[in-house]
Amino acid sequence: MAKAFDEFYKSTAPIAHSEVPFIVVTESADDCPDIRVYDLTVRTPGDNPRVLLQGVNLHFKPGDRVIFTGASGSGKTTAVKALMNSWDYGQGLVVMPRNVKTMLFSQAAYAPNANLRTILNMTTEGKENFTDRELRHALQSVGLNKLVEQIPGQQVEILIDEMMNHLKNTSHLKKDVGQVAVDFVQRRIPEMFSTVQFVPNEQRNYLRQSLRTHVPESDFDDVFHRVADAMDDALMAPLQKRLALFAADIATRKRGKIYAYTPAKIKYFAWSLRRALNKAVKAYMNNDDTDDAFREIRLNEYQTRRVVDTIVNHTRDEMMKQASSGPMHQVFNAASWPLSLAAVRMKARSAVNEIVQAVTFFMEKQVMTGDTMSLSGGERQKLMIAIATLHQPDILFLDEITAALDKETGAILYKDMLDHLPKHTIVLSIAHNTHIMPYHTLHAHLENQGITVRRIAQQAPGVTPTPSV
Template sequence: MAKAFDEFYKSTGKIAHNDVPFIVVTESQDDCPDIRVYDLTVRTPGDNPRILLQDVNLHFKPGDRVIFTGASGSGKTTAVKALMNSWDYGQGLVVMPRNVKTMLFSQSAYAPNANLRTILNMATAGQAKFTDRELRYALQSVGLNKLVEQIPGQQVEILIDEMVDHLKSTSCLKKDVAQSAIDFAQRRVPELFSSVQSVPDEQRIYLRQCLRAFVSAHEFDDVFNRVVDAMDDALMAPLAKRLALFASDIANRKSGKIYAYTPAKVRYFAWSLRRSLNKAIKTYMKNDDTDDAFREIRLNDRQARNVVDTIVNHTRDEMMKKASAGPLHQVFNTASWPLSLATVRLKARSAVNEIVQAVTFFMEKQVMTGDTMSLSGGERQKLMIAIATLHQPDILFLDEITAALDKETGAALYKDMLDHLPKHTIVLSIAHNTHIMPYHNLHAHLENQGVTVRRIVPQAPGATPTPSV
């Protein structure tokens, strides 16, 4: 079909072209890698349409870096939408190469409501295209270091690298390695991390490899376990603090008439609470309590046990303290009056539901999604540049991709992105500012319903580029 349209447009005149009531965008059938545009007319919708482009013919080859300029309202963005088959108002033929990866990034960068790993991969977790380390390097390359901790394990890896440098720089004896590493982790974690997480298996292996240079074989396992446990404890410290406060609230609300809770009943309440909570936390860890495909479990089994211990121990201690202060504490120190064991068990189960909801809510707040990242316009554009660098498209449409960045930062990141793209990638970039023009070989200027394409003459560094005539 594309070949037939191609031949049709080459063999017929403008009257025949205008008889086609829409813009035809199709794939080439002759394996041509070029973008070819024949007699493209683009107009606005409505009863009184305005012609933006009329009878425009364009031809871009692999490796072309094209910058589109023009006055506001001249049709730059609309022309790109027409090439992307997203604008129906007009006439003409656009022939795109087939079997290519095409990406478009607009000025108002949009991030879907998914976790960062999914956004960068542009796929769900089971279809991830890149390793977490590749995602981390992509974020660091555009200056989004603050998002690295949203890739589970990568900020932990940075912590391990800093810990190794610390151990190398200190003159501690081998017997002091464990304590020195633990002290460093406890001091550095609050500075590096703003969210609760654990040490994943991949980073545990990495830590084990790093520590072998500092610890003898016979004491290695003990040192490793102490260090990794200390890291897990430090990483979940904000959750532990929150749980301690929540446990006090549970003790106050579930105690009722406090004299009814004898030590025996308090111990039974704690036992029931632990039993039910263990079951509920296991369900949470397996993600069996929701159909949320994007949920990230940031705790490991040891941390989950600590959640249970923290809640149960604090609740038991608070209730025992209140019960022991009651005047009838010694009188009713039996397991039969005035609360039955069934009532105690029901209160424990009720408390478990509240606890699991609180833990789930708190942990979900630790994971940023597209709606909760609170990124500025410039940071969102940096994120789009990182995605483009990762995915290596064959055709890349960019609409003011550096508009929210300052001149120097925008130019540097833009050049770095182009340097990391495949040589054959066709880049079509809309821009008002000319500071990124030196990184293109073609300049397409929209004016008077037409497009004038000129080759950009390379200039000395710092000079203003000039298109050739």
């Protein structure tokens, strides 16, 4: 122990160990994969500090699963912070292995203000390490199926699988395969999706491959496009419905008060509106402005055209209801045609700006970020378990990671996480409850400013093991 201190300090300056005013955390110089703690003393901050741990020595090896217990205030969380180099109040030396991936999750389960894909990857946006399918499986493994919607394409893939099973079960009825598939997606999509989405290219290819086993080659292209278009239509139906109502309002307000539109003027307005909307909506969907960094594109080219058609057709129909076709009005409009065309174009551009703002607001509201996640405490902890399973860390610190879950669910998910971690991962877990103790190899109990580490004797399933003396 003294030798370790001497080796660490001799390159800086001669100093007594007791004079070091903080906890030193360093990396191993000998490539040792163990966690080694020498003479660790931990105090609370302030003018009247309280000693939580005094002269503690610990040694954990790769593969150790350690559960920390102790009374409230005994210093469990603070000890972990000291090992993580985030607590300076005290003295001692912590030697961590070099070049390892270390992760810490607490019961608060904080999620940064980023989209779900970025949160799961724990990296900056656009620097993903995992495929969307891997993210989907991780969420499903912890029971967070509802979040799969936030990974565009993966919920669509689940829909395609369900549709193919449905086709297998109904193929003996000799019905038109395309119509059976269309009826299924139109019925199932409102049940599966709460957000507007589209069928990405990867999932369109998946749909194409899946349908080939059910559709003759001579009819394949027609059936494929019917089904794919029906999926895109059903996926964007909530947006179409919202914009249809918005279009009726625009039609009423843009009609003008100086003169009533004639059918000819309305056709020109619709043409101007369509031309401007095509450009504006496509520009919005291709927007990668950093001020809108959390928005994910959830419409494709086909759906963009349908959005424009919805707006233009509803606006034109609403204006036609109020159109004037009397002889005097026709004469007036013919005489003022050059002047009124400018007013028509101006009103069309104004309508476009309102529509794009409405689309922007509608689409942004459905993208989940860390600040807008409406998840319970238990769901947030499930998300952290999914992240740990995905990233496979070498050292994993867990602070009451199942505290918000019921005992049975917490134990199942906790065991599954440990089973999927690398065998060499060192797990240091804080827990008040002992129901997860069977999944550990060491029990570290904090009491009287010390830590007693004992090996856990494995017992029959369902029996909470006791530490060996």
